[in-house]
Amino acid sequence: MHIPDGYLGLETCAVGYAAMIPIWGIASYKVKKNLKAKQVPLLAIGAAFSFVIMMFNIPIPGGTTGHAVGAVLVAILLGPWASTIAISVALIIQSLLFGDGGILAIGANCFNIAFVMSFSGYGIYKLISGKSSATSLRRLVAAGIAAFLGLTLAAFTTSIMFGIQPLLHQTESGQFLYSPYGLKIAIPAMVGEHLLIFGWVELIVTVLVVKFLQKQEPEMILPAGE
């Protein structure tokens, strides 16, 4: 889901950055206001976890590969703003040091994978978990469904960015200038593979960690004020 350089036109890349700069600003403000000093190590582990879990490429037999992200997990434990920052850091490091995701596309990638996934997943988790207790099965189920849908929604917004490129950038003779596949190809391909395989991987990873924390330290699952 890391869009490389060369796939998105400069306008789309600029819009990505233009969206993320205020989001990073608000996220910093929110984290400053709400994050407790003792939660900082957990947030740092969240960023590192996201980095490393993305290295586990999972195949679709004879097809493409994909991976879990961990953004919904971090959002569940520390809130979607903190998660947006942690996952953005992981994505920026992947891009700058390892060439995974373009540098022009950093804004776009952070929008999809850090922001969209954290917020959509967190919203779904809140909706399903309600006021259930920290150790309840309902909370575990909520985490799993949120992880599955959060990743798939991130794939959906990513596929829209891919899919609008042929509409925006084509020569008069019909040659593509950037990513050539339109919405009708990009959306089913990306959303489909995440519904089929990668969403389940995200679900399993998230449920395993939440289950572990339910046993180990349930207070971590109910952040301040709940």
Place this chain on the structure above:
Amino acid sequence: MTTIKKLSIGLIVLAILTPIGLWLPTQFKAGDAWGEWGTEYFEEELGYIPEKMQETAELWNAPMPDYAFATEDEASTTMTVFSYILSAIIGIIICFGLVFFLGWILSKKKRTKSDV
């Protein structure tokens, strides 16, 4: 043992296991992630590389492209596995360090305020 310590150990275990993410796709004959192909893919699929894609694709030379230290043709399997694990460890340390530092700065003001 504290939860943070247990999670940190989990991270190290994950780093050592990362080569699974290299091996598994080869076992199932899976290729790149959708939309993350190299430009040569389009040479085959379209018969040409989109003009602007060609211009901007190689904009940035990452020091460890694809979580490897040597280019794929030169690298032995051992070297590929080793550099993948090392990349994981480097990534973990930098991500942890940066976010810890950011979090420390952001939560600092509030700490001093609440202390007063």
